[in-house]
Amino acid sequence: MDLKRVLVGIQALTFFSTKKLLFGSKAVITVLVALFVAAVMVYAGSQSNNPLEDGTNLMDTLILFFFMPVMAMIFGSSLIRDEIDDKSITHVATAPLDRAFSYLGYYLPLGIATAISMVAISTVGWLGFFGQHGVGPDELGIYLEFVALVVIGSFVYSSLFLAISVLFSKPVMFGLFYAFIWEGYIGSLPGAIQNASVKHYLRSLGSEWVKFGDISRWNQASSASSSALVLLGVTIFFLILGTYLFREKELA
Amino acid sequence: MTSQENGPMPIVQAQALSKWYGQVIGLNGFALRVIPGITGIVGPNGSGKSTFFKLILGLIKPNAGSISVLGEIPWKNAHLHSSIGFCPDFESLPSDSTGREYLTLIGKLQMMHGTALSKRIQEVVKLVEMDRAIDRKTRGYSKGMKQRMKIAGALLHDPKLLILDEPLSGTDPLVRNDLIDLIKMLNKDHGHDIIVSSHVLFEIERMTHNVALVYRGRAVASGDISEIRNLMDRHPHNIIIEGERVTALAKTLLDQDYVVSVAFNDNKDSLTVQVSKPDDFFNGLPALIDKTQCSVSKMYSLDDNLEAVFRYLVGR
Numbered sequence: 001m002d003l004k005r006v007l008v009g010i011q012a013l014t015f016f017s018t019k020k021l022l023f024g025s026k027a028v029i030t031v032l033v034a035l036f037v038a039a040v041m042v043y044a045g046s047q048s049n050n051p052l053e054d055g056t057n058l059m060d061t062l063i064l065f066f067f068m069p070v071m072a073m074i075f076g077s078s079l080i081r082d083e084i085d086d087k088s089i090t091h092v093a094t095a096p097l098d099r100a101f102s103y104l105g106y107y108l109p110l111g112i113a114t115a116i117s118m119v120a121i122s123t124v125g126w127l128g129f130f131g132q133h134g135v136g137p138d139e140l141g142i143y144l145e146f147v148a149l150v151v152i153g154s155f156v157y158s159s160l161f162l163a164i165s166v167l168f169s170k171p172v173m174f175g176l177f178y179a180f181i182w183e184g185y186i187g188s189l190p191g192a193i194q195n196a197s198v199k200h201y202l203r204s205l206g207s208e209w210v211k212f213g214d215i216s217r218w219n220q221a222s223s224a225s226s227s228a229l230v231l232l233g234v235t236i237f238f239l240i241l242g243t244y245l246f247r248e249k250e251l252a
Numbered sequence: 253m254t255s256q257e258n259g260p261m262p263i264v265q266a267q268a269l270s271k272w273y274g275q276v277i278g279l280n281g282f283a284l285r286v287i288p289g290i291t292g293i294v295g296p297n298g299s300g301k302s303t304f305f306k307l308i309l310g311l312i313k314p315n316a317g318s319i320s321v322l323g324e325i326p327w328k329n330a331h332l333h334s335s336i337g338f339c340p341d342f343e344s345l346p347s348d349s350t351g352r353e354y355l356t357l358i359g360k361l362q363m364m365h366g367t368a369l370s371k372r373i374q375e376v377v378k379l380v381e382m383d384r385a386i387d388r389k390t391r392g393y394s395k396g397m398k399q400r401m402k403i404a405g406a407l408l409h410d411p412k413l414l415i416l417d418e419p420l421s422g423t424d425p426l427v428r429n430d431l432i433d434l435i436k437m438l439n440k441d442h443g444h445d446i447i448v449s450s451h452v453l454f455e456i457e458r459m460t461h462n463v464a465l466v467y468r469g470r471a472v473a474s475g476d477i478s479e480i481r482n483l484m485d486r487h488p489h490n491i492i493i494e495g496e497r498v499t500a501l502a503k504t505l506l507d508q509d510y511v512v513s514v515a516f517n518d519n520k521d522s523l524t525v526q527v528s529k530p531d532d533f534f535n536g537l538p539a540l541i542d543k544t545q546c547s548v549s550k551m552y553s554l555d556d557n558l559e560a561v562f563r564y565l566v567g568r
Contacts, residue, residue, distance in 0.1 A: 005363045012360030016353075024348050090344045091354075091405065094309055095361035096334040247328065250312040252273060 009097035013105030014112070021075055021113035029074055030117040033067055037125040045129035052138055055129045056213030059146045063122050064202060065188075068153045069179040071121070072114050076161025077175035080106050084251065093251050103246045107162055107239060115154035122146055138212070145209045152231065153202050159235045160198070163242035166249060194220065198234060201227040260287045261323075263413055263445050264308055268317035270469075271303050278303035280469035282317070286447060290439045292456030292477075293449040295466035301449040302341060304466065305417050308447070309338055322413060334362065337406030341418035341449075343398060347391035351382060351401050354390060355408055362409035376404045380434065396427035403434070407444075414438065416448040420455050424495075424548050425537050432458050452553040453480065454489070454530040488512050489530045493523045495548035504540050508533075 022030075041058055048054040083089035092102050126146070130139040164178070165171040187197030194200045200220075204227040207218045222230070264286040271278040279300045293301050306312045307319050310326035310333075319325070324332050345354055352373065359369040377383045380400040385393065390401060399419055406414055416435065420428050436459055438444045450456050456463055457477050464474035473480060493501070502514045502523050510529035517524055527533040530553075541548055 002363075008363050008365065009361050012357055016349075016357045020346070020348060087340065087342050088344050088346050090311075090338070090340055091358055092361065093311055094333050094336070094338045095358075096330050096332075096363075097361060098330045099328075252306065252312055 006097065006101050009095065010101055010105045010108065013092065013102065014108045017079065017106060017109035018112050021079065021109060022116060026075060026078075030071070030120065033071065033117075034121045034124045037062060037067065037121050038128040041125040041128040042132070045132040048129075048133075051130060051133040052142070052212045054213075055126075055133075055139070056142055056210060056215065058129060059122065059125065059142065060203070060206070060210075060213055060215045063118070063125055064146065064149055064153065064206065065199065066184070067121060068118060068150055068202070069157055069183045069199065071117055072154060072157030073161050073172075073175040073179040075114050075117070076110055076158050077165045077171035079110050079165065080162065080246070081165040081169075081171050084249075087251075089251060099247045099249075100243045103162075103166075103243045104239075107158060107242070110162055111155040111158040114158050115151045118150035118154055119147055122150055142210065142212060145206065148209070149202055149206050152205070153198070156198055156202075156231050156235050159238035159242065163238040163245065166242050166245045190220070195222065198231070201230050201234075205231075262287055262320075264319070264321050264447065266304070266307075266317065266319045266471075269304075269307065269314055269319050270316040271307060271312060271314050277469050279307070279314075282466075282469060282471055284464055284471045284474060286464075287462075288445045289462060290435070290446045290448065290460035292453075292460050292463040293447060293466055294451065294453045294456050294463055295449075296451050299451075299466045300469040301451075301466055302417055303469075305338075305415050305447075305449065308415060309333075309336065334409065335412045337409065337411035337414045337444075339399070339402040339406040339414070339416045339419055341421055345390040345393070345398055345401060348389070350389055351377065351386040351393075351404075354401065355386075355405060358405045358408050364409065372408060372410075376407045379407065380404045381430070396423045396431075399423060399427070399431065403431075407438070410442075412445060414444045414446045416446060418449055418451070420450060420452075422550060422552070425534075425541065425551055428455070428551070429538060435459050453477070454534060454553070457531070458534070488526045488528055489533075489553065491525045491527065491530075491533070491551065491553050492517070493525060493548055494521055494550040495546055496521060497544070497546040498523055498548070500544040501540060501546045501548075504544050508536065508540075510536075 040062060044054060044058055045051065080089070095102070126143045161175055164174055168174050183197050183199050187194050187199040201222060203215060203218060204221040205224055206215050207221040208224040210216050262285045264284070266282050266284045269282040270280050282300065282304065293304065295301050307314055308321050308326060310329055313327040321332060322335055326332055355373045355376070356369065359365070359373065364372060374383070377386045380403050382397060382400045382404060385397055390398065393401060403416070403419065406416070419435070420431055423431065432455070435446060435448060439446050448456065448459060453463070461477045463477045463480065464471050465480060466472070499520055502516070505511045505514050505525055510527050510532040512526040512528050515524045516522065
């Protein structure tokens with residue numbers, strides 16, 4: 001294996017696809033979501049008497065709970081699938097780069113682009129809420145903790161939705177089901193069933209870090225170390241699954 | 253020639269190759285031996301030409317039989333792609349990118365970089381005459397420009413073997429002439445072995461006399477084109493011409509001895525020309541277009557006469 005060739009190929013794909021995701025047609029969705037989040041958080045901030053608690057709860061429910069899986073689904077379920085459908089994947093599939101590495105060249109830009117979008121959305125929301133009440137060390141801490149959570153979430157969800165996009169010919173349908181029904185509903189049910197969602201482990205990590213809001217008092221959280229291990233395991237599992245499916249896939 | 257077992261080392265060899273998609277048969281017991289030079293793959297739409305190319309490129313795997321390309325099995329063989337350049341018959345250019353961005357990605361995937369890559373990009377865009385449009389978004393390119401840019405992408409890493417799937421499809425007569433000259437030059441002056449497909453035998457004939465006829469998933473004949481051509485000359489050839497002010501062209505065409513008939517289609521911008529000597533027609537058309545000052549936007553050949561020849565060849 002020519003390592004240099006592999007690294008140059010992955011780097012080229014990462015640069016190309018990150019640019020495409022961040023500045024292509026999907027950029028409009030990021031802007032619209034950011035505007036929506038800003039509007040909600042500015043209004044909520046103006047009505048809040050306990051900004052540290054209320055602001056943290058909004059960052060948790062609106063951004064981490066809802067938009068995190070949705071944005072990853074929007075980016076992830078279309079990246080490879082769109083290229084397979086419009087056949088623009090041909091230039092990658094006919095390059096001298098093993099498909100296992102090409103898959104990594106799709107995963108990295110997906111994770112990076114999702115993370116950048118989510119950090120931008122989180123920043124806008126955080127500024128919209130806390131900017132009205134003054135920013136101190138506690139507010140800055142909340143921001144950094146949620147930024148860390150959305151960055152981790154971006155890479156975990158990206159591995160999942162990218163594998164889905166290789167596995168299914170209509171990944172958006174399955175992605176919508178997963179993001180809204182599984183993560184949104186099953187992930188918020190009481191009892192052990194919620195442990196079967198990515199969100200549970202992200203919030204578990206958050207409950208260790210964040211000192212305000214409902215998340216800090218969440219009594220169903222798994223331990224931080226086991227949550228980190230599960231998230232890492234899920235990411236690796238879906239990366240291996242996606243890589244295998246992509247290598248075996250016939251591009252007719 | 254494509255069929256003999258002796259002679260030069262084959263660049264592509266397919267034996268009893270079959271590929272099916274569910275109930276649909278792409279190739280069925282396909283056997284072909286392609287030697288260096290330019291080889292034309294001719295067959296009607298849906299005959300299996302693109303399936304054959306996808307098997308050459310390792311994009312799909314055969315259900316039965318075997319295929320070797322430059323002595324290697326192509327499925328899951330990414331390394332082989334450093335020796336192959338591919339120009340697909342569909343639009344594969346990323347629409348949000350400029351020609352330069354597209355070629356840069358292709359080059360980097362081929363492990364080219366820095367000034368060597370920039371220099372090579374300049375060389376190939378000059379070769380395909382796209383140097384003035386290289387910094388434009390590809391979505392704004394005409395059909396001919398897209399074909400040229402795809403050929404530039406296929407050429408960038410200077411591969412031994414070029415696979416051109418219907419490179420003339422949908423282009424106007426002048427672009428067609430240019431592309432045919434370019435393909436011949438790539439073989440003659442640059443030493444690329446080329447496999448080029450078309451559903452129009454007479455287009456291929458202008459590039460090479462080494463042809464394989466593909467019909468219903470089989471290579472029904474291969475060898476020198478002259479025998480096949482004689483057979484085809486007994487069947488009038490239908491060509492559709494679309495453009496502006498083609499009425500004057502229609503009148504002029506009727507005066508040519510190789511034209512059997514000219515008929516307008518649904519409107520005055522579209523003609524069906526039936527010709528007895530396609531070669532004379534294709535060679536003479538640019539001068540007639542110039543003389544009548546009409547504008548031809550599209551020209552394509554119907555498969556019907558080719559179908560008749562294929563039916564004859566397979567004894568149906």
